[in-house]
Structure formats: C-alpha cells, structure tokens
Amino acid sequence: MSEQITSLGQLREVVGEPVRRAVVKQRDRLDDVDRAFIAASPFQMIATSDATGRVDVSPKGDPAGSVLVLDDHTLAVPDRPGNRRVDGFANILENPHVGLIFLVPRRHDTLRVNGTARLLLDPPYAERMRHRGHVPQIVLEVTVEEVFTHCAKAFLRSDLWKPEAWPTDDLPSIAQMAARTTDDMTVAQMEAYYTEENTRSIMYGTTPP
Template identity: 50%
Template sequence: MRREVGSVEELRAIVGEPDQYVADKVKDRLSAVQRRWLAHSPLCFVATTDARGRVDVSPKGDPAGFVHVIDDTTIAIPDRRGNKRVDGYRNVLQNPHVGTLFVIPGRGDTLRINGTGRILADADYFDALAVQGKRPTLALELAIEEVFFHCAKAFLRSDAWDPSTWTPDAVPSAAQLAKAIRHDWTQAQLDEYYSEANYRKTLY
C-alpha cells in the first residue's frame, strides 16, 4: 500500500529533527577549509530549475581547482565546449537559483553551495580560468547563499569509490546508445567519434 507524505509535519514525524550541530552548519560564506576543498575538487554538479519548475542537473569538470573563488561569497564555474544544449543556462535566465555539489574523488563527503547565478560571457578573471591556453566559453557566477559540508553516507552505501564494485560494461557504450539518434552513422563511425581518445582532442 502506498503512503504519500503530504506535509512537513508528517515528514518530521517520520524522519525526526536534525541535531543542533547539523541544523547550524549552514553558512552564507566560504570558510578557509571550504576554499581549500574547492582548490582540490575537479568535478561538480550544477542543478537549475526553469520558470515552470523543471529541473536540470549538469556535471562540470576540469583540473582540480577549476572553480574560481572571487571572494568569500562569490564563485565562478567555467564552461567549456559541449553539446550546445545549454539547458542549465537557459534555466538560469528564467530562474537564477542554483544548487551545486563539489566532489573530491575518493572522499565520501561533499561540499554543497547554493545561491543566485548569473551567466557571464567575459570577465576580468577569464584568463585565470584558461586551460591548455583556452579561455572558457562562459562562466556561471554564483552569489553564495548557503554553503555546508554533506556527510559521506550516500557514498559509503553505494561504494562508489570502490573499483571492485564498478561495472562500466553492464550497459551499452555511449557510441552504442548514440545509434538511436544518429541513424545515418555506422557503428564504426560512432565508436571512433565517441572514443575517449577522440573526445580528449576536443575537450578545449
């Protein structure tokens, strides 16, 4: 039998209340250790919502420390060449509220930063964001409203960093999946196009 939760009171009755330490850990500016975390993170996930409430989550990655810390209340996430869908950026133009999650490989805990975003086509710090001599196409500048560390339980439950649990070949490859939309390409062409070696040639 299905039982839907329909109120905060019912939710709290099931889950309970967080202890005071957890409730109070959310801040509105970066601490020194959070700045250090960003300096070592090569990957983040950016969540956005359009005017109708439809959600998009997009990964962003570069060499560790790719996020530019402007000051304790502002960061900038560079954008590189991609598939040109710009789903998240179109969302930001409709609804500027953004949620991010910063990961350090091998660590179960993560850093969450939520705030208000704006899209920049250029800024005085774009040169500092260059990789292999290439400046970013855009940057998502985020005015921080909430920042806090998230516990490691999800990564521990999933064993995400344990190579013995990895099964990358359990599902079709990207090239095989692409056959559904690129009907006029042979599988050999798709295998070449979606190979890691070919992708690395066009990262920047």
C-alpha cells in the same frame, strides 16, 4: 496501498528532527576550509530549474583549481566546449537559483553550495581559467547564499571510490545508446567518435569536433 506524504509535519513524523550539528553547519559564506575543498575539486554537479520548475543537473569537470573563489560570497565556474544544449544556462536565464555539489576523488564527504547565478561574457578574471589554450567565453558566476558539507553515508553506501566493489561494465556503449535517437552517423562512426582518445582531442575546442 502506499500512503503519500503530503505535509512537512507528516514527513517529520517519519524521519524525526535533524540533530543540531546538521542545522548549525549551514553558513552564508565561504571560509578557508571551503576554499581548500573547492580548490581540490575537479568535478561538480550543478542543479538548475526553469520558471516552471523543470529541473536539470549538469556535470562539470576540469582540473582541480579551475573553479575560482573570488571572495567569501562569490565563486566562478568556467564553461567549456560541449554539445551546445546549454540546458542549465537556459534555465538560469529564467530562474537564477542554483545548487552545486563539489566532489574530491577518494573523499566521502562533499561540499554543497546554494545561491543565485548569472552568465558573464569575458569577465576580467577569465584568463585565470585558461586551460590547454582555452579561455572560457562564458563564466557562471554564483553568489553564495548557503554552504555546508554532506557527510560520508551516501558514498560509503555506494562504494563509489572502491574499485573492487564496482560492477562489471556490460552496459551498451554511448555510441549504441546515441544510435537509438539519431541516424546522422552509423554505429561504427559513433564508436570511433566517442573513443576516449578522440573525446580528449576535442574537449577544449583546440581541434574541430
């Protein structure tokens, strides 16, 4: 029968103590290296939770440089047109604590930023986030509390950037998966809607969905 770990002491008995460099790498502000990493990142994952602890992780993607570092303690992520669920934003209204992981293609290390967030309407720097005619109306502004890098082990284990190791994509299409829970379109209509060409045409809100 499995034994449940229920205390930090019990956990430490199994995994041991972290090496010193894993502890001292944590900082409370962004430096020039962090700024460069964020500027090169076209993809981020943002974790939030509501007042009850229910968690959401939302992917964000834009051309590298779209996330602005306003100063050593503040960064800003533009909101782009999506499905309007805004699960993460709704969580932030209840609980401002957020965690972000920045990825750079082909890099096996990542940058992690933890802090508190607020939602801003039309901040004065929004125009700097313009892309393909879209200026974000809402910006997620994060006050940095912790920042540190993650080493390469997870990416090396997964071979994420190694195409020859990628599995064959024989999963159901996104249209087939969506059809399980909705009947407002036929599968054929969904297949047409979810093509890369159509998605690219609507993803910045320059054409109607």
